[in-house]
Amino acid sequence: MVSIVTLSDGKEVRRKREKIITRELAETHRIANDYTGPVTKTDAQRVLDLLIAADSGRYIAPNTEATAAMVAKEYLALSNPTGDRTWCVSPGN
Numbered sequence: 594m595v596s597i598v599t600l601s602d603g604k605e606v607r608r609k610r611e612k613i614i615t616r617e618l619a620e621t622h623r624i625a626n627d628y629t630g631p632v633t634k635t636d637a638q639r640v641l642d643l644l645i646a647a648d649s650g651r652y653i654a655p656n657t658e659a660t661a662a663m664v665a666k667e668y669l670a671l672s673n674p675t676g677d678r679t680w681c682v683s684p685g686n
Contacts, residue, residue: 614640 598608612618614637619625622643624634632640646652 612644 595607596610597605599605614632616625616632617638619632619640622640624639624643625632643652
């Protein structure tokens with residue numbers, strides 16, 4: 594298959610497509626693991642979005658080695674609006 598690509602100088606060139614979204618490619622991005630058969634259009638679009646984001650530098654792969662304790666610690670750090678200070682309860686009126 595051939596697609597038309599616009600270069601930075603405005604010229605249009607024809608290029609052969611480099612990737613075809615297959616089930617194997619989707620599974621490398623942890624998509625389409627919950628069913629068998631061909632990849633759905635929705636999952637193929639998710640893979641395409643990830644590939645475009647990775648190519649443009651906007652995507653950072655998630656840390657797959659994170660533990661539940663690490664995630665909980667990060668969540669508590671982000672959810673506390675005062676940083677490291679703890680909440681204190683003042684006496685009632």
